[in-house]
Structure formats: structure tokens, C-alpha cells
Amino acid sequence: MGQDSAAKAPRIDPRLMREGKRTRGALKLSVVLGMVAGWLIIAQAVLLAHVVNGVIFAHQRLADVSGFLAGLAGLFVLRALLAWAAELAAFRASREIRAALRHDLLAHMFARGPVEMAGDASADLAATLTDGIEALEPYFSRYVPQMALCVAVPLAILALVVPLDWISGVILLVAGPLIPFFMVLVGYRAEAINQRQWQKLLRMSTQFLDMLQGLTTLKLFGRARDEVALIARLSDEYRRVTMEGLRVAFLTSAVLEFFATLAIALVAVQFGARLIHGHITFYPAFLVLLLAPEFFVPLRGLSLHYHARMTAIAAAKRIYELLDAPLPPRGAGVLAPVARVEIACEGVGFAYEGGPAVLDGLEVRFGATGMTAILGESGAGKTTLIKLLLGFMPPRAGRIMVNGQDLAGIAPESWWGWVAYVPQSPRLLHGAVADNLRLGAPDATDDALWAALKMARAEAFVRALPGGLACAVGEGGSSLSGGQVQRIALARAYLKNPRVLVLDEATNSLDGESEALVLDALAEMAASRAVIIVAHRLKVAERAARVLVLDQGRVAQDGTAAALKDEPGMYRTLCQAYGEMVA
Known part of the structure; x- marks a missing residue:
């Protein structure tokens, strides 16, 4: 990896982040609902630990812990409702952002006029207006809310774990940042792949449109087979770039899963040794062991949706290239209504x-x-x-x-x-x-x-x-x-x-x-x-x-x-x- 790559992490256009203001709070609502649902996981783990500890070690009957069980069932339902509402709000926010961006892009194209737009390929513009803007949907509906969860939920879990067992807190605190660190490293490679993938898609779209518009000419000159071969080659290039991106994503997920699993295993092993020697009681050990996997769930989600960020970077680059194209000078006066014009x-x-x-x-x-x-x-x-x-x-x-x-x-x-x-x-x-x-x-x-x-x-x-x-x-x-x-x-x-x-x-x-x-x-x-x-x-x-x-x-x-x-x-x-x- 060259110095240029190491010096600058792949970044999304800041204007895309500001698009969230168009949603009238829907995106913020999605984040808040997701955070509340994440925090309920902690309450759910606390109740479950009380039930298991009471039944197994305090020899309580199920009737004695029925209140905890009812609360546990209520939390399950509430979490499901909150997750559904958060996803619905995120999708609506994404829909508003995409509609607004498509409106702005079309308005800018019309403002540039047919002469200025003549230099841009029609298929390129169509692909950007459709696939390019649609590629932003996972970024706003999945990745952006997940970023907030990656901060709010792990910190809340650490705030509960550290007082219960500082050793487990240190393990989680050391292992947690490894996932974002590896995602940044992968980002250098993934960004280049996504840029190439987007360029291949635009080129293939342009070639498809040219072929369809010139179908009669190609048939009459006997070049239809050559054009089909060219489309096949472009499609194969697009397939290879796409598979390269997926390969990087899968390998990254495997590495990240390894570190998360290793951290959870360390927590479990050290608890086992300490329980055998009587250095810790069951309730805090069990509660921390329940929370340890949940500590990594938001980070895993961020890793899962990180490709949405890379795709959004590639799509946003072309979208804002079009939006940044200079407009021809235009007047503001009004032509007075007349019967005839000279x-x-x-x-x-x-x-x-x-x-x-x-x-x-x-x-x-x-x-x-x-x-x-x-x-x-x-x-x-x-x-x-x-x-x-x-x-x-x-x-x-x-x-x-x-x-x-x-x-x-x-x-x-x-x-x-x-x-x-x-x-x-x-x-x-x-x-x-x-x-x-x-x-x-x-x-x-x-x-x-x-x-x-x-x-x-x-x-x-x-x-x-x-x-x-x-x-x-x-x-x-x-x-x-x-x-x-x-x-x-x-x-x-x-x-x-x-x-x-x-x-x-x-x-x-x-x-x-x-x-x-x-x-x-x-x-x-x-x-x-x-x-x-x-x-x-x-x-x-x-x-x-x-x-x-x-x-x-x-x-x-x-x-x-x-x-x-x-x-x-x-x-x-x-x-x-x-x-x-x-x-």
C-alpha cells in the first residue's frame, strides 16, 4: 500500500452527510430508536441473568421469577417493535434523500441545457440517476444508523461491565477498536475496487445503449456478433471486479469474526478459571458473558454494511461531479407580454x-x-x-x-x-x-x-x-x-x-x-x-x-x-x- 493511500482514508463527500437534513428528523428518529433498542439488550441480559441465577443457585421456582420472565418477554416484543420502527424510519429517510437528490440532479441537468449536456453519455446519466442514486439507499438506511449504534451500545455495555469485572472490560476495550481499525485498512482497497466497479457499470451501460440505438446499422454491416462479443467482455470485466470486491468483503468479515470470537473466548476462559477457584460469583460472570457477544454485534453490523459506504463513495463521486458542473450564464429578466416578437x-x-x-x-x-x-x-x-x-x-x-x-x-x-x-x-x-x-x-x-x-x-x-x-x-x-x-x-x-x-x-x-x-x-x-x-x-x-x-x-x-x-x-x-x- 503506497504512502498516498496510507495518508488519506477513503472519505465520503461531506455534502452527502448534509442530505440527512432533508428528512425532517426521520434519520435522527431511526438512530434514536435503534439506540434505545440496543440499550434494551442490556436490560434483557440483566433480567435473564437474574432468572438463571435465581432458578439454579437460589433454588427459586418459576413462579418466583415470573415477574422477571414477563419483563423479559415484554423486552423481546419491545425490541422487535423498536427495530421495525427504526428500520422503517431509516428507509423513509433514505427515500426522501434519494428523491431530493434525483430532483436536484435533474434540475441541474435541465439548467445546463441540451448544449452543455451533449458531451455526457446518455447511458452514463441514466445509470447515475437510477443505479447511482439507488446505491445510496443502504448507506442511509443501514450504515449511518449503525454508526451511531457502534458508539452508544458498546459504551453502555462497557459502563456496566467494568464495575462488574474490570478484566473483562479491558479485554473488550482492547478487542473492540480492532474491528474499526481493520475496516479502515480494508477501505483503502475496497474504495479502489468500488470505483472501478462503478466505472465498469457506466461503460457497460453506455455500450448497451449504443448497441440498441445502432442495432439496424450493426446488423446491416454484419457487426452484431462483434458487438455481442464486446458486451460479453465488458460484462465479464464487471463480474471480475464485483467478485474482487466480494472477496475482499468476505475475507475481512472472516478476520473480524476471528477477533470478536477470540475476545469472547478469552472472557469465557478467564471466567471459567476464576469460577473454579472461587474468585468470582456466577451472576456477574454470567451477565458479562451474556453482554460480551452483544458488545460486538453493532461492530459486526458496521462491518457488514461497510461495503454500503464504499459503494456510496463511488456513486456520490459521480453524482457530485454532475452537480458541480458549471451552469451557463442566465438572465433573470422577464420578457414583457406582447402580441409579436422581433x-x-x-x-x-x-x-x-x-x-x-x-x-x-x-x-x-x-x-x-x-x-x-x-x-x-x-x-x-x-x-x-x-x-x-x-x-x-x-x-x-x-x-x-x-x-x-x-x-x-x-x-x-x-x-x-x-x-x-x-x-x-x-x-x-x-x-x-x-x-x-x-x-x-x-x-x-x-x-x-x-x-x-x-x-x-x-x-x-x-x-x-x-x-x-x-x-x-x-x-x-x-x-x-x-x-x-x-x-x-x-x-x-x-x-x-x-x-x-x-x-x-x-x-x-x-x-x-x-x-x-x-x-x-x-x-x-x-x-x-x-x-x-x-x-x-x-x-x-x-x-x-x-x-x-x-x-x-x-x-x-x-x-x-x-x-x-x-x-x-x-x-x-x-x-x-x-x-x-x-x-
């Missing part, structure tokens, strides 16, 4: 971390109504501009003005209340069509849903679905075609009644008929709101009132499709190359 980009510049400038001094205005199509080569800055307009990230230079207010100073929630977004691959959640439509308008009536579907040219096929609005769609809309998903997403955006509708290549995956239906709907929506759409197809540009061509982060051309087609520039080049696509 947007102006003034010298907007942006570059991703460590990369070249994507937008460079961009100057453009978007009117309150009408459809604007944004074109440009890959890397021209189209998607980045959309992310800036949506408020997912602030510009590195310049500013974006919304009705005269700087977007950087507006609270994202206030801005998002007036904006709707339809990405290239819209996401439908598992559930009814109506539930998906009501994401942006929870109180919308069925009539409003049908009106939105009609606007998005989706009414006919939704009515044909079994159950209509109540029809359940699979995860991601798997039971619908791409064009149908796109039109439901458009209806969902329209139902929100936004002042600005933003679409990112929303027609690229559609067939000609579906694209025409979506463009008809967009043209109708653009009459009363601003519609901004990133497009590659010239048909979209032909239907737009305005075409904006980006080149290397700047506006290269700005005008109507008809005007730009007749002037030299990128748009005319596109028309000449793909003229057959333009109606």
Missing part, C-alpha cells in the same frame, strides 16, 4: 471551446411575421445560430435583442414561453398522442388539439389511428412514419401558440407529399408569427418569404428566393446545381 442579431460571434469562430459579427433581423429560410454549407453556422436564438447558450460576442431587450438578460423560461422548436428528428414520448400534444399546453381541450392537428395537416391520419387522440405511440414515435411524427411535432408547437417558431431542417427526412403538407402548414402559421427554418432543400426556400444565406459565420445573401436566383452568389449556384429540385 429579433435582432447585433455583431453576434460564437466559437465552441477550443475551436474556430462559427459565427463572426453576424448582423441580421427577423421580423414579427413571415417565414425565413436559412441556407448555407455545412459548418456555415446555421445550427449554432438556432441554438443562440433559442437561448440554449449566450453569444461570445455581440448580442441578440428581443423587442429591444437583450436576450442574455432574459430568464430562459420567460423566453421559452414565447418560442416553439421543431428539430430535424422530433421526439415523441411514450404515451398517447394527446399527451404528446399537450407538452406545451397542458390545459388544452380536445377541440384545441384537433384544431392544431388540422393546422399541421395531421388531423386525417390521427383520426384513422385506433383510439384517435388516445392512441399510444411507441418510444420516439416508433409506431408512426417520419412524416407523421413531424406533423404531430408541428401541431404540438402550434398548440403552444408561440410568437416565434424555429425549425431545424424539419423537412429533410420527409417524402415529397409530407413535405408539401408541412410547408403549407408553415406558410399558414407564418401569417401571424415569425417562422425561422434551417433548410437544405430549395423547395423550402422557394416557399419562404425571405432567404438568408450564411457563409463562414456571416450573412452572404439576404432577400427573396426569386431575387437571389437572379444575382451571382451561393444561392444561384445551389439553384443551378439542384435546379431540378425547384418547382
Whole structure:
């Protein structure tokens, strides 16, 4: 074991300990109930020693000790009730802590936004939110209460044993600290194993998700068997690390049991010798012998649940890594309620971390109504501009003005209340069509849903679905075609009644008929709101009132499709190359 390991014991994040304050005393109640139950063991041993001593040596009848027997039975029942109540309180405290942590983690992820979260693997996040937080349950419900018992119960037993027999007290006092000492030594090794085990689990989860999402690609390229072999290898690595941790835990338990058993044996042997020579009477010897095993019970429990602490250390490390991730700057202002929204980009510049400038001094205005199509080569800055307009990230230079207010100073929630977004691959959640439509308008009536579907040219096929609005769609809309998903997403955006509708290549995956239906709907929506759409197809540009061509982060051309087609520039080049696509 290196000096670094010896210099610092494995420690849990102190913030995790402070989570106990969320439980409104449930965790403290569990500790108190457990301590009382532990102290009752002492009273139980005292009564039992009186009964045995009275019946065997004082020649009392059972009727003479019936009071002690009744008290003994009552203590058995009371201890069982207290243990049950303590465990119930600990579980409730653990449940509240886990729910609060999961809420905080989700809130932090949402506050970081889709751009900041793009660098984290989805399976990693899902495993942390589920398995990672659930791994804290044994720590709070078992280990933390056991820590209190390890102090309260052995000290109470020592306080009774030492006056009765100081020799036994010394034996217990010497043997007792050996168990925590060995647990600390094991902690150095166990922490490293648990960290490796957690990393293996996260990697395996990520690989599983990648395999499921890319199942079609893997099958078509004949690589499914290779992926299965990789998953098998990762699973075996996870198995080996898990078994290594269990092996350390079992060996540690054996060593600790050895010391506890040895201490109890020493107490018994020295009592036997002293009883034979008449140096001690039966009652104190028997009482101490009853209490000696109970002295080690809390310490054994701590050893049994020590792996919960190690698991919590590994899980908490990843949880707090996510919670410590910096949040993007956000404003606190409120966008004044207005009927229409105008947007102006003034010298907007942006570059991703460590990369070249994507937008460079961009100057453009978007009117309150009408459809604007944004074109440009890959890397021209189209998607980045959309992310800036949506408020997912602030510009590195310049500013974006919304009705005269700087977007950087507006609270994202206030801005998002007036904006709707339809990405290239819209996401439908598992559930009814109506539930998906009501994401942006929870109180919308069925009539409003049908009106939105009609606007998005989706009414006919939704009515044909079994159950209509109540029809359940699979995860991601798997039971619908791409064009149908796109039109439901458009209806969902329209139902929100936004002042600005933003679409990112929303027609690229559609067939000609579906694209025409979506463009008809967009043209109708653009009459009363601003519609901004990133497009590659010239048909979209032909239907737009305005075409904006980006080149290397700047506006290269700005005008109507008809005007730009007749002037030299990128748009005319596109028309000449793909003229057959333009109606």
C-alpha cells in the first residue's frame, strides 16, 4: 500500500452527510430508536441473568421469577417493535434523500441545457440517476444508523461491565477498536475496487445503449456478433471486479469474526478459571458473558454494511461531479407580454471551446411575421445560430435583442414561453398522442388539439389511428412514419401558440407529399408569427418569404428566393446545381 493511500482514508463527500437534513428528523428518529433498542439488550441480559441465577443457585421456582420472565418477554416484543420502527424510519429517510437528490440532479441537468449536456453519455446519466442514486439507499438506511449504534451500545455495555469485572472490560476495550481499525485498512482497497466497479457499470451501460440505438446499422454491416462479443467482455470485466470486491468483503468479515470470537473466548476462559477457584460469583460472570457477544454485534453490523459506504463513495463521486458542473450564464429578466416578437442579431460571434469562430459579427433581423429560410454549407453556422436564438447558450460576442431587450438578460423560461422548436428528428414520448400534444399546453381541450392537428395537416391520419387522440405511440414515435411524427411535432408547437417558431431542417427526412403538407402548414402559421427554418432543400426556400444565406459565420445573401436566383452568389449556384429540385 503506497504512502498516498496510507495518508488519506477513503472519505465520503461531506455534502452527502448534509442530505440527512432533508428528512425532517426521520434519520435522527431511526438512530434514536435503534439506540434505545440496543440499550434494551442490556436490560434483557440483566433480567435473564437474574432468572438463571435465581432458578439454579437460589433454588427459586418459576413462579418466583415470573415477574422477571414477563419483563423479559415484554423486552423481546419491545425490541422487535423498536427495530421495525427504526428500520422503517431509516428507509423513509433514505427515500426522501434519494428523491431530493434525483430532483436536484435533474434540475441541474435541465439548467445546463441540451448544449452543455451533449458531451455526457446518455447511458452514463441514466445509470447515475437510477443505479447511482439507488446505491445510496443502504448507506442511509443501514450504515449511518449503525454508526451511531457502534458508539452508544458498546459504551453502555462497557459502563456496566467494568464495575462488574474490570478484566473483562479491558479485554473488550482492547478487542473492540480492532474491528474499526481493520475496516479502515480494508477501505483503502475496497474504495479502489468500488470505483472501478462503478466505472465498469457506466461503460457497460453506455455500450448497451449504443448497441440498441445502432442495432439496424450493426446488423446491416454484419457487426452484431462483434458487438455481442464486446458486451460479453465488458460484462465479464464487471463480474471480475464485483467478485474482487466480494472477496475482499468476505475475507475481512472472516478476520473480524476471528477477533470478536477470540475476545469472547478469552472472557469465557478467564471466567471459567476464576469460577473454579472461587474468585468470582456466577451472576456477574454470567451477565458479562451474556453482554460480551452483544458488545460486538453493532461492530459486526458496521462491518457488514461497510461495503454500503464504499459503494456510496463511488456513486456520490459521480453524482457530485454532475452537480458541480458549471451552469451557463442566465438572465433573470422577464420578457414583457406582447402580441409579436422581433429579433435582432447585433455583431453576434460564437466559437465552441477550443475551436474556430462559427459565427463572426453576424448582423441580421427577423421580423414579427413571415417565414425565413436559412441556407448555407455545412459548418456555415446555421445550427449554432438556432441554438443562440433559442437561448440554449449566450453569444461570445455581440448580442441578440428581443423587442429591444437583450436576450442574455432574459430568464430562459420567460423566453421559452414565447418560442416553439421543431428539430430535424422530433421526439415523441411514450404515451398517447394527446399527451404528446399537450407538452406545451397542458390545459388544452380536445377541440384545441384537433384544431392544431388540422393546422399541421395531421388531423386525417390521427383520426384513422385506433383510439384517435388516445392512441399510444411507441418510444420516439416508433409506431408512426417520419412524416407523421413531424406533423404531430408541428401541431404540438402550434398548440403552444408561440410568437416565434424555429425549425431545424424539419423537412429533410420527409417524402415529397409530407413535405408539401408541412410547408403549407408553415406558410399558414407564418401569417401571424415569425417562422425561422434551417433548410437544405430549395423547395423550402422557394416557399419562404425571405432567404438568408450564411457563409463562414456571416450573412452572404439576404432577400427573396426569386431575387437571389437572379444575382451571382451561393444561392444561384445551389439553384443551378439542384435546379431540378425547384418547382
